[in-house]
Amino acid sequence: MSTPAVPIPPKKVNRINLEPATYRGAKTTLCAGCGHNAISERIIDAFYEMGVDPTRVLKLSGIGCSSKSPAYFLGTAHGFNSVHGRMPSVATGALIANKTMLGIGVSGDGDTGAIGVGQFVHLMRRNLPLIYVVEDNGCYGLTKGQFSPMADLGSTLKNGVVNDLPPIDICALAIELGATFVARSFSGDKKQLLSILKAAISHKGTCMIDVISPCVTFNDHEGSTKSYAYAKDHDEPVNEISFVPFFEDISVDYEEGSATAVKMHDGSTLVLRKLESSHNTTDKIAAMQTLHETARRGEFATGIIYLQPDSTDFLTLLNLVDQPLALLPQSRTRPGKAVLDEIMDKLR
Amino acid sequence: MAPSDLLAAPADVSSQTRINDFSIQVATVNGSGSQTANLVLLRSIFQMGVPVSGKNLFPSNIAGLPTWYTIRANRHGYIARKKEIDLLVAMNPETGRDDVLALEAGCAVVYDETLKLEQLRSDLAFYPVPFDKIVAAVCPDARLRRLVRNMIYDGVLSRLLGIELAEMDNALTRQMKKKAKALALNLAALQAGFAYANEHFADRPLPLAVERMAETHDRILIEGNAAAALGCLMAGVTVVAWYPITPSSSLCETLIDYLRKYRMDPETGKATFAVVQAEDEIAALGMVVGASWAGARSMTSTSGPGLSLMSEFTGLAYYAELPAVIFDVQRVGPSTGLPTRTAQGDIAFAAGLSHGDTKHILLLPASVSECYSMSTDAFDLAERFQTPIFVMTDLDLGMNTWMAEPFPYPEAPLDRGKVLTAETLQAIGEWGRYKDVDGDGIPYRTLPGQFGPSFFTRGSGHNAKAHYSERPDDYTTNIDRLLRKFETARGEMPAPEVDLRPRARVGIIAYGTSHWAIIESRDQLRDESGIETSYLRLRAYPFTHHIGEFIDAHDRVYVVEQNRDGQMLGLLRQELSGTQIGKLASVRHYNGLPIDARSVTEEIRAHESRMSLPPETSAEDATVGAEEAV
Numbered sequence: 001m002s003t004p005a006v007p008i009p010p011k012k013v014n015r016i017n018l019e020p021a022t023y024r025g026a027k028t029t030l031c032a033g034c035g036h037n038a039i040s041e042r043i044i045d046a047f048y049e050m051g052v053d054p055t056r057v058l059k060l061s062g063i064g065c066s067s068k069s070p071a072y073f074l075g076t077a078h079g080f081n082s083v084h085g086r087m088p089s090v091a092t093g094a095l096i097a098n099k100t101m102l103g104i105g106v107s108g109d110g111d112t113g114a115i116g117v118g119q120f121v122h123l124m125r126r127n128l129p130l131i132y133v134v135e136d137n138g139c140y141g142l143t144k145g146q147f148s149p150m151a152d153l154g155s156t157l158k159n160g161v162v163n164d165l166p167p168i169d170i171c172a173l174a175i176e177l178g179a180t181f182v183a184r185s186f187s188g189d190k191k192q193l194l195s196i197l198k199a200a201i202s203h204k205g206t207c208m209i210d211v212i213s214p215c216v217t218f219n220d221h222e223g224s225t226k227s228y229a230y231a232k233d234h235d236e237p238v239n240e241i242s243f244v245p246f247f248e249d250i251s252v253d254y255e256e257g258s259a260t261a262v263k264m265h266d267g268s269t270l271v272l273r274k275l276e277s278s279h280n281t282t283d284k285i286a287a288m289q290t291l292h293e294t295a296r297r298g299e300f301a302t303g304i305i306y307l308q309p310d311s312t313d314f315l316t317l318l319n320l321v322d323q324p325l326a327l328l329p330q331s332r333t334r335p336g337k338a339v340l341d342e343i344m345d346k347l348r
Numbered sequence: 349m350a351p352s353d354l355l356a357a358p359a360d361v362s363s364q365t366r367i368n369d370f371s372i373q374v375a376t377v378n379g380s381g382s383q384t385a386n387l388v389l390l391r392s393i394f395q396m397g398v399p400v401s402g403k404n405l406f407p408s409n410i411a412g413l414p415t416w417y418t419i420r421a422n423r424h425g426y427i428a429r430k431k432e433i434d435l436l437v438a439m440n441p442e443t444g445r446d447d448v449l450a451l452e453a454g455c456a457v458v459y460d461e462t463l464k465l466e467q468l469r470s471d472l473a474f475y476p477v478p479f480d481k482i483v484a485a486v487c488p489d490a491r492l493r494r495l496v497r498n499m500i501y502d503g504v505l506s507r508l509l510g511i512e513l514a515e516m517d518n519a520l521t522r523q524m525k526k527k528a529k530a531l532a533l534n535l536a537a538l539q540a541g542f543a544y545a546n547e548h549f550a551d552r553p554l555p556l557a558v559e560r561m562a563e564t565h566d567r568i569l570i571e572g573n574a575a576a577a578l579g580c581l582m583a584g585v586t587v588v589a590w591y592p593i594t595p596s597s598s599l600c601e602t603l604i605d606y607l608r609k610y611r612m613d614p615e616t617g618k619a620t621f622a623v624v625q626a627e628d629e630i631a632a633l634g635m636v637v638g639a640s641w642a643g644a645r646s647m648t649s650t651s652g653p654g655l656s657l658m659s660e661f662t663g664l665a666y667y668a669e670l671p672a673v674i675f676d677v678q679r680v681g682p683s684t685g686l687p688t689r690t691a692q693g694d695i696a697f698a699a700g701l702s703h704g705d706t707k708h709i710l711l712l713p714a715s716v717s718e719c720y721s722m723s724t725d726a727f728d729l730a731e732r733f734q735t736p737i738f739v740m741t742d743l744d745l746g747m748n749t750w751m752a753e754p755f756p757y758p759e760a761p762l763d764r765g766k767v768l769t770a771e772t773l774q775a776i777g778e779w780g781r782y783k784d785v786d787g788d789g790i791p792y793r794t795l796p797g798q799f800g801p802s803f804f805t806r807g808s809g810h811n812a813k814a815h816y817s818e819r820p821d822d823y824t825t826n827i828d829r830l831l832r833k834f835e836t837a838r839g840e841m842p843a844p845e846v847d848l849r850p851r852a853r854v855g856i857i858a859y860g861t862s863h864w865a866i867i868e869s870r871d872q873l874r875d876e877s878g879i880e881t882s883y884l885r886l887r888a889y890p891f892t893h894h895i896g897e898f899i900d901a902h903d904r905v906y907v908v909e910q911n912r913d914g915q916m917l918g919l920l921r922q923e924l925s926g927t928q929i930g931k932l933a934s935v936r937h938y939n940g941l942p943i944d945a946r947s948v949t950e951e952i953r954a955h956e957s958r959m960s961l962p963p964e965t966s967a968e969d970a971t972v973g974a975e976e977a978v
Contacts, residue, residue, distance in 0.1 A: 055797070055802065056797060058642070058796055060638075070804075071804055071816070075802075076802050077796075077802055078641075078794075078795075078796035078797075078802040078803065078804075078805070079802070079803075079804040079805065079806075080638070080641060080804075080805045080806070081804065081805070081806040081807070081808065082634070082637075082638075082664065082807065083634075083660055083661065083664050083807055086630060086631070086634045086660070086661070088631070088634075089589075089626065089630070089631035089632075089633075089634025089635045089638065090634050090635070090637060090638035090641070091638060092589075092624065092631075092634075092635050092638060093587060093589065093634065093635035093636060093637060093638025093639035093640075093641075093642070093644075093646065094638035094639060094641055094642040094796070095638075095642075096587055096622045096624070096635070096638075096639055096644070097586070097587055097638070097639040097640075097641075097642035097643060097644035097646070098642045098643065098644075098796060098797050100797065101642070101796060101797050118627060118628065118630075118631075119627065119630075119631055119634070121627070122626075122627040122631065318619065318622045319617075319618050319619050320618060320619055320622060321613050321616060321618040321619065321620050322616075322618070324642075324643075324797070325586040325587060325620070325621065325622060325639075325644045326586070326639075326642050326643030326644040326795065326797075326798075327643070327798070328584075328586060328620055330584055330761060330762050332613070332620050333584030333585075333586060333611070333620055333621075333645070333762075334582055334583070334584040334758070334762065335581065335582065335610045335611070337757040339610050340578075340582065340755065340757050343578065343606075344568055344754040344755065347568035347569060347570050347754075348566065348567070348568050348754075
């Protein structure tokens with residue numbers, strides 16, 4: 001059988017010559033239509049487009065539906081599905097041990113807002129370089145739909161139970177605690193979420209990204225404020241994001257006053273076109289005001305809410321040697337006999 | 349009534365003076381600067397060549413509550429706590445009365461004369477000292493007097509006990525060499541105390557004395573926590589995560605000092621280590637586990653309440669097979685308990701820490717030397733067995749000052765365990781993270797960012813390839829392999845220290861700081877009651893074969909430990925035969941004070957005397973006695 005001589009289309013590869021398939025993971029076991037799957041897709045796209053080598057990535061999670069998802073992207077990266085609400089500490093230890101790795105942690109609104117809120121608080125304070133994605137559906141999926149602390153006041157469960165406690169606004173909390181990259185998006189907004197994730201890859205510090213990610217099984221009904229329908233109607237972007245990675249030689253035109261250009265840690269450029277007139281992404285107080293005002297209107301602000309591109313991150317603060325601690329040879333970690341002798345002399 | 353009327357009759361120095369065999373208790377107020385005076389006292393006796401130990405019995409308080417320091421000097425080398433006090437230094441108005449009433453007749457009391465303690469009893473030797481007058485003369489600045497005042501009793505004791513003043517000077521200078529002004533004031537106070545005693549007590553010598561020996565030559569003095577910190581330094585630790593808790597805090601704090609001094613890269617001035625003070629003990633162990641997953645040598649230290657919080661991550665580290673070194677400096681009780689007192693109460697908890705089926709390796713140091721050596725061992729074991737290793741010390745060992753031979757430099761290279769290399773991969777063909785290639789239960793791991801395939805680490809069910817699995821056979825295959833790994837570890841544990849006496853029918857098993865009471869108690873049992881004993885000191889869990897053999901060789905074996913429930917006995921029972929279990933009796937000490945020889949001796953002697961009754965009653969008594977010996 002002869003093959004017609006058609007030209008073989010060139011393989012699609014990214015800047016480090018890896019194919020998109022390299023960025024995929026195992027087949028998802030989450031429900032069809034789950035917002036989390038869309039987020040996994042965007043993570044795959046972002047890492048592919050940014051040309052990040054997956055073997056240089058640490059992907060971590062806690063426990064819950066969201067925390068299963070690291071198995072579904074970047075299959076050649078080392079992954080760690082830890083314990084409920086404790087991913088921040090594991091990520092902290094791992095990145096200290098090898099500061100040359102890029103960390104991405106996936107959590108949920110229960111994993112972060114309830115059992116893990118303590119570790120969340122301290123992760124934000126430390127500004128550890130980590131992309132921290134909260135897949136936010138307002139409920140516990142694996143245990144069949146109980147409210148999480150991020151469910152809105154007055155929203156209802158499928159069986160009619162009304163949530164009578166106010167929600168934790170994880171973005172406001174993160175800004176208050178010192179996070180340096182705080183964003184919110186919606187799993188259905190491919191373009192915005194992808195831009196946010198790419199900008200996050202360029203940032204050196206904690207990137208807290210709250211993504212409204214509807215639970216099709218337990219929280220997608222009328223009365224829910226985390227349903228696809230509700231999210232589409234109440235999504236209030238504060239800015240339009242243009243992200244130009246450091247390896248692309250493109251200049252972005254923008255009008256001074258209506259947009260802000262931010263130079264990211266890795267040399268990439270982020271242009272944020274204001275959609276909300278009073279919003280100022282690099283001003284902590286303005287960012288908090290935007291969150292409160294949109295919440296008061298019954299909407300949720302999306303986009304990059306707050307960004308401080310040049311703050312000191314935790315790994316820098318630790319003043320570590322260049323070589324990862326995990327790879328230091330014995331000659332650099334066990335002091336010589338003279339040191340022990342000196343200490344013994346002092347104790348005599 | 350003049351104080352001198354109340355003094356005991358002058359001792360006949362030649363026949364009744366006890367040389368290098370006494371205990372001193374110093375009662376002060378927490379936060380009054382007595383630590384310096386007490387350490388100078390301890391160190392000066394040490395410098396006189398006399399075996400000595402110091403134990404701080406302190407409150408959970410920053411300042412204001414009573415605190416006691418006991419020093420024991422003993423020419424035979426017995427350095428366990430001694431119950432009986434020979435000399436009381438009473439500086440605390442609040443406790444002076446009770447302290448004096450608790451003494452046995454014939455004891456001596458050095459005290460602040462304003463406390464008028466001489467009015468309480470007539471059967472003690474009282475040495476009143478006008479501390480305020482003396483301190484006023486040597487310390488013009490009234491604000492500093494409180495801190496200098498205690499040094500006066502050192503001077504008094506120097507004269508009364510015959511501790512050379514020059515040695516006290518040396519000890520004090522060494523302690524304060526960087527603070528010239530404070531040193532001068534303290535030296536003046538020391539000398540003034542000596543002068544006062546010389547003037548007023550020369551005709552009333554104590555029946556206790558220090559005489560120069562050569563038993564401490566070339567030895568060091570160190571606290572267990574500092575020794576453990578030194579072990580971690582020498583083990584090449586790179587990531588330390590901790591949360592402050594008494595009595596373990598000084599372990600990480602000392603380690604931080606050592607790391608800052610000895611582990612900064614000389615060329616760049618950058619650190620070859622990282623220390624994180626975590627938000628709680630859960631996060632501390634989480635960081636340790638994250639770091640070891642990424643390939644770093646990591647550790648944490650804690651005490652009981654922290655250990656409770658660490659149970660979750662310990663289970664993960666056991667099941668996902670991640671190294672971790674965890675120091676448990678044990679304190680007393682469930683919940684907050686007695687935070688500043690000592691116990692061996694976490695043994696059973698640590699051995700199985702976590703829900704589900706888990707078994708952990710415990711190392712059981714008895715001395716500061718073992719705090720050092722077992723710390724370095726712990727890192728090797730953690731990486732070799734890819735599992736948490738618990739180093740079970742206690743407050744007595746961790747926070748008190750002990751003598752030791754200088755620590756040896758570790759000659760063996762670091763054992764980083766089975767990390768997959770290209771050669772291994774070639775040799776074994778197909779790699780699976782949890783595949784038992786060598787039959788020892790220990791799989792090969794790969795590290796992020798380094799050679800070899802990646803895998804997904806998880807605390808949920810997994811198979812040999814680290815894939816998620818809920819299959820019954822995958823679960824049992826894996827959990828049984830973990831047991832096989834534990835059995836491999838059994839053969840590589842530090843062997844117990846065994847002293848077998850050929851004619852002994854009675855054996856003693858103990859571990860950790862109980863050791864010091866046991867060596868003294870064995871001599872008491874032999875010398876006072878003719879009971880010859882053999883001794884096995886446990887150094888690790890899982891138990892080695894030596895234990896069964898030791899029990900088989902004796903009629904009765906006393907398991908001595910510092911907890912209420914006989915926790916180690918419980919672990920032994922899980923592994924021994926019915927006949928062996930039948931020979932065991934439990935001796936337990938759990939009042940928060942370090943165990944003393946006399947208590948052990950009395951319990952064993954009482955039990956032994958019941959055993960010597962006619963056979964028809966003794967069999968029953970053996971069982972009852974075992975339960976009674978609490």
